[in-house]
Amino acid sequence: MIRSPASPLRWRSRNEGGLARPPATVLAALTLITLLALLIAAMSGSIGLSPKVLLGDWPSPLAWQVWWQLRLPRLVLAALVGAMLAGSGAAMQGLFRNPLADPTLLGLASGAGLAVALWVVLLEGAAGTLGLYGQFLAGFLGALGVCVLVFALGERQRDQEALFTLLLAGLAINTLAGALGGVLAFIASDEQLRQLSLWGMGSLSHALWSAALGALIGIPPALWWLLRSAPGLDLLQLGELTAHGAGLDAPRLKRRVVLATALGVGLCVALAGIIGFLGLLVPHCLRLWLGPGHRLLLPASMLSGALLLIVADTLARTLASPAEIPVGLITSLLGGPYFLWLLLKRRMPC
Amino acid sequence: MLTLYNVGVTAPPAFVPISDRLPPGELLAIVGPNGAGKSTLLTLLSGYRRPDRGSVCLDGMPLHGWNARQLARRRALVAQKLTLGFDWPVRDLVALGSTASPDDVEAVLSMLDLQPLAARGVQHLSGGESQRVMVARALCQLGLGRSMSMPSGGVLLLDEPTSALDIGQQQRLMRLLRGLAEMHGMTVCCVLHDLNLAARYAHRVWLLERGERIAAGTPEAVLTPGCLARVFGAELDASASRTDQAPLVLLAP
Numbered sequence: 195m196i197r198s199p200a201s202p203l204r205w206r207s208r209n210e211g212g213l214a215r216p217p218a219t220v221l222a223a224l225t226l227i228t229l230l231a232l233l234i235a236a237m238s239g240s241i242g243l244s245p246k247v248l249l250g251d252w253p254s255p256l257a258w259q260v261w262w263q264l265r266l267p268r269l270v271l272a273a274l275v276g277a278m279l280a281g282s283g284a285a286m287q288g289l290f291r292n293p294l295a296d297p298t299l300l301g302l303a304s305g306a307g308l309a310v311a312l313w314v315v316l317l318e319g320a321a322g323t324l325g326l327y328g329q330f331l332a333g334f335l336g337a338l339g340v341c342v343l344v345f346a347l348g349e350r351q352r353d354q355e356a357l358f359t360l361l362l363a364g365l366a367i368n369t370l371a372g373a374l375g376g377v378l379a380f381i382a383s384d385e386q387l388r389q390l391s392l393w394g395m396g397s398l399s400h401a402l403w404s405a406a407l408g409a410l411i412g413i414p415p416a417l418w419w420l421l422r423s424a425p426g427l428d429l430l431q432l433g434e435l436t437a438h439g440a441g442l443d444a445p446r447l448k449r450r451v452v453l454a455t456a457l458g459v460g461l462c463v464a465l466a467g468i469i470g471f472l473g474l475l476v477p478h479c480l481r482l483w484l485g486p487g488h489r490l491l492l493p494a495s496m497l498s499g500a501l502l503l504i505v506a507d508t509l510a511r512t513l514a515s516p517a518e519i520p521v522g523l524i525t526s527l528l529g530g531p532y533f534l535w536l537l538l539k540r541r542m543p544c
Numbered sequence: 545m546l547t548l549y550n551v552g553v554t555a556p557p558a559f560v561p562i563s564d565r566l567p568p569g570e571l572l573a574i575v576g577p578n579g580a581g582k583s584t585l586l587t588l589l590s591g592y593r594r595p596d597r598g599s600v601c602l603d604g605m606p607l608h609g610w611n612a613r614q615l616a617r618r619r620a621l622v623a624q625k626l627t628l629g630f631d632w633p634v635r636d637l638v639a640l641g642s643t644a645s646p647d648d649v650e651a652v653l654s655m656l657d658l659q660p661l662a663a664r665g666v667q668h669l670s671g672g673e674s675q676r677v678m679v680a681r682a683l684c685q686l687g688l689g690r691s692m693s694m695p696s697g698g699v700l701l702l703d704e705p706t707s708a709l710d711i712g713q714q715q716r717l718m719r720l721l722r723g724l725a726e727m728h729g730m731t732v733c734c735v736l737h738d739l740n741l742a743a744r745y746a747h748r749v750w751l752l753e754r755g756e757r758i759a760a761g762t763p764e765a766v767l768t769p770g771c772l773a774r775v776f777g778a779e780l781d782a783s784a785s786r787t788d789q790a791p792l793v794l795l796a797p
Contacts (some may be wrong), residue, residue, distance in 0.1 A: 292628030429641050431630065436623045436678070439701070440641030440685055441616030443697045484628035 200442035211353070217490045223333045224497040226292050228273070234235050235269055235508040236261070240515050267406035268398050272507045272521075273500040275398070275466050278458040279416060280499020283473020284480075284492050285420045288427035289345075290453050293481075295458045295537075296474035300344050300360060301367025303338045306463035307394065308371040309336025309377075313511040315378045317384050330408055333464030338456035340367055345452060348512060394524015396467040405465050416458035417496060423451050431486070471529020472499055478536070546589065546619075546731055546746060550598035553755075557584050559599050560756040561597050568697055568729040571722050571764075573742035575735075576752030577776050579743075582735040585752065589700050590621045602699065616641065619699040620682035624707070626674045631665035634658060638680045648689025655720065656680045672709030674796055679705055679717065686797065688728075699731045700724065706741060714738070718745040739793040743767050751775060768793045 285296040313332035426447040552561030591607030686698035779796040
């Protein structure tokens with residue numbers, strides 16, 4: 195029964211409450227595991243290294259060159275791209291209040307990819323020295339355009355209808371981007387075509403410090419923006435009207451998340467191609483374990499995304515060594531069946 | 545105190561300007577047929593929607609002039625339906641948007657007899673249970689857990705909070721809301737479809753029709769058979785008995 199305010203209250207001790215979670219423990223454990231994976235990945239590859247080389251005992255100058263010039267920037271890029279893709283997946287799912295929102299499924303990655311392909315084929319020569327930064331800009335603008343379009347479509351409908359609209363919009367954008375990408379491939383030169391097809395599969399194999407530095411400059415601010423949005427994303431789950439009543443400036447939150455996601459995903463696509471399903475897979479698994487609160491889910495997703503991409507990339511460059519499997523293929527092979535399993539289950543997990 | 549100064553909306557759905565005061569300690573029921581503008585009026589009172597004319601003031605300051613967080617500690621809203629994308633545990637959801645301690649949350653859960661459901665996911669609750677969870681969250685936001693023994697002076701706006709409740713829960717919720725108004729000096733404003741609940745528990749009633757407030761006053765003055773029959777287009781049983789001053793609204797066979 196509902197008790198009137200005058201009724202004696204039944205107080206429960208603090209220990210019985212369900213609010214307290216051990217976020218610090220979870221995040222510390224994930225950080226440690228990620229650092230350990232980073233260390234193992236730094237030692238693994240075509241030139242295997244023992245941990246003592248990190249203390250300065252390098253077997254040869256070549257080993258140092260390979261480690262410093264190739265392996266380290268690649269690991270930095272893998273960690274940042276993994277964190278960004280998984281973090282943006284968690285943030286978009288919170289923003290759309292929909293467990294199927296993901297940068298790849300909603301067409302953000304394709305939009306960014308198309309813009310990068312446009313840049314490579316049509317504008318790179320004309321723009322002269324912009325090079326990699328031109329790709330960053332193209333990726334950001336492509337992702338931003340799709341983000342705004344998808345968001346406008348999702349806003350016009352509610353709940354279950356919005357789910358289908360978003361997925362159909364993502365399908366349409368992915369198809370359109372694929373078709374336009376085909377046209378670009380048709381008119382591209384042989385060199386451009388080779389560049390586009392390698393990049394389109396999603397790979398970190400061309401990661402050098404120039405790319406890693408671009409990621410180091412652009413991705414941490416986007417991650418920080420998303421982390422700062424966590425309390426707002428929690429409130430937004432109540433619906434916009436109730437969230438406003440609870441003190442949320444929803445339009446500001448949406449702008450912040452959309453911009454951060456577009457910046458981060460655009461950069462990731464420009465640097466590493468389309469690495470699918472990370473944004474869907476990681477937040478889903480974590481939500482089952484940690485619950486839907488974004489204060490914990492967002493940082494945990496970022497750490498786990500970094501961990502997963504470091505592991506996937508290490509597998510990509512060691513499984514068929516000296517050849518390499520594009521890392522995007524590995525994440526898609528993991529994520530595709532998971533997505534089908536979600537659909538077969540019909541009911542989405544929390 | 546919530547004050548309306550010539551508050552109106554010109555864009556559809558339009559609302560004819562009204563001026564009034566919602567003093568602390570009052571439970572106001574807003575009633576009217578479908579599409580009369582009840583929910584629109586509630587969005588104006590909450591500050592979610594800015595009126596095209598006039599202004600809504602809380603303690604003399606227009607709602608849009610308030611700092612959003614400070615306003616959230618003084619005014620809370622319970623929406624008509626709870627639609628969540630994810631399955632939040634009841635206890636966590638009730639704490640959303642408040643600085644309540646676990647003890648505060650437990651106190652509010654206990655008030656609405658939600659403690660047995662506290663660890664359950666909200667998506668696994670019935671419609672009525674979800675409504676009680678939303679009321680509990682709003683009370684937590686207003687800091688009720690901590691201030692059980694002192695007047696909070698908050699403003700609680702509810703959009704059809706009893707629509708999915710059984711009659712026992714309806715009675716207990718309406719008693720709670722009236723108790724919050726009378727004993728804690730809260731302003732409670734409640735959109736209701738059940739006219740008998742409005743008649744029994746509200747201090748005042750506003751009757752809306754096609755975006756216009758056509759009557760305001762005590763339930764006895766507003767909920768008259770003739771007026772209701774005209775506004776709702778329903779035939780009422782004029783011979784329905786009254787055991788006290790509250791009108792009884794019964795449909796004719």
